[in-house]
Amino acid sequence: MSMLQQLEQAEHQALSELRDVRDLEALRAWKSTYLGKSGPIAEVSRSLGRLSPEERPRVGQRINAVKQQLQQAYDELEQRLIAAARARELEQDRVDVSLPGRPVVAGRLHLLTQTQREIERIFGQMGFTVWESREVELDEYNFGLLNFPPDHPARDLQDTFFVATPPDAPPVVLRTHTSPGQIHAMRRFAPEPVRVILPGKCYRNEQVTVRSEMQFSQVEGLAVGQNITMADLKGTLAAFAQQMFGAEAAIRFRPSYFPFTEPSVEVDVRCFLCGGQGCRLCKGSGWLEILGAGMVHPTVLRNGGYDPAQFSGFAFGMGIERMAMLKYGIDDIRWFLSGDLRFLEQF
Numbered sequence: 001m002s003m004l005q006q007l008e009q010a011e012h013q014a015l016s017e018l019r020d021v022r023d024l025e026a027l028r029a030w031k032s033t034y035l036g037k038s039g040p041i042a043e044v045s046r047s048l049g050r051l052s053p054e055e056r057p058r059v060g061q062r063i064n065a066v067k068q069q070l071q072q073a074y075d076e077l078e079q080r081l082i083a084a085a086r087a088r089e090l091e092q093d094r095v096d097v098s099l100p101g102r103p104v105v106a107g108r109l110h111l112l113t114q115t116q117r118e119i120e121r122i123f124g125q126m127g128f129t130v131w132e133s134r135e136v137e138l139d140e141y142n143f144g145l146l147n148f149p150p151d152h153p154a155r156d157l158q159d160t161f162f163v164a165t166p167p168d169a170p171p172v173v174l175r176t177h178t179s180p181g182q183i184h185a186m187r188r189f190a191p192e193p194v195r196v197i198l199p200g201k202c203y204r205n206e207q208v209t210v211r212s213e214m215q216f217s218q219v220e221g222l223a224v225g226q227n228i229t230m231a232d233l234k235g236t237l238a239a240f241a242q243q244m245f246g247a248e249a250a251i252r253f254r255p256s257y258f259p260f261t262e263p264s265v266e267v268d269v270r271c272f273l274c275g276g277q278g279c280r281l282c283k284g285s286g287w288l289e290i291l292g293a294g295m296v297h298p299t300v301l302r303n304g305g306y307d308p309a310q311f312s313g314f315a316f317g318m319g320i321e322r323m324a325m326l327k328y329g330i331d332d333i334r335w336f337l338s339g340d341l342r343f344l345e346q347f
């Protein structure tokens with residue numbers, strides 16, 4: 001076989017094999033077979049020296065032409081295969097922008113926080129400042145300065161959590177109500193007038209039931225100044241009840257007893273479920289108890305640094321859980337600290 005025939009055959013074979021090449025890997029293998037150092041064209045090139053000087057240029061030109069043609073075929077197919085591979089990748093990674101997104105689970109404020117903030121907003125509009133007081137409290141502030149007699153049953157170990165202290169140190173308790181904040185606020189502001197609400201956690205050593213938890217939350221209110229009367233208390237609480245429970249909400253005062261107020265009252269709101277007719281919620285009475293209140297006892301005013309001959313004040317205290325339970329019809333106080341998302345996500 002002449003060298004030209006060899007070239008012819010190599011070219012023919014290479015081009016025919018190229019038609020079956022389907023991927024880049026096979027293409028590279030094809031290139032090294034036909035255009036590589038041990039391929040048929042290289043072999044012909046190596047024997048060029050055996051030809052006569054007349055023949056050499058013709059064969060040389062032919063070699064170059066074949067090489068060029070194969071290289072060109074290679075380049076073209078390489079381009080096409082690369083483009084096809086890219087198209088396949090794009091097809092696989094296709095993003096369907098019309099698919100609905102996955103919802104982001106957003107957190108939310110706990111119902112107690114929501115309710116506390118609503119109470120703060122309502123009293124804030126009436127000129128009350130939010131003031132926070134300590135949860136670990138001197139027994140003296142929690143009871144004594146609030147005019148609890150030394151043998152009052154609330155001071156009993158059965159109702160109060162005492163904090164371990166050295167025998168000669170004054171007794172310390174977890175506050176059983178937010179009322180000790182009244183003394184702190186008065187001592188901070190006297191003899192200036194004061195108008196604050198004091199929200200926070202309280203603790204009582206109680207049997208946990210549908211109605212009572214060992215940890216609960218209250219909002220205390222206190223206003224001290226000159227010429228403050230029971231009518232101010234009533235107007236303030238009526239305005240609160242209307243904003244909290246709706247424009248129809250009416251309140252009533254019932255006489256009661258607390259050591260730190262005189263007179264003391266319990267405040268009811270007209271049952272918003274039955275409108276006062278009497279139902280299961282209000283147990284037929286038409287009224288729901290919402291808080292305790294009264295005029296600050298002269299002894300407490302004095303303990304706070306005010307002269308009761310010149311100053312008077314009112315105070316009130318409400319349970320945040322109770323407010324939320326009434327408002328949303330929650331029947332078990334234990335839901336609040338249960339951590340149960342099925343409950344919490346409803347609010």
Ligand code: DAH
Pocket residue numbers: 176177178179220221258261291292293294295315316317318
């Ligand atoms: N401290 C009382 C309690 O925990 C609630 C209370 C009643 C607060 C009357 C007051 C008040 O400020 O005037 O039961």
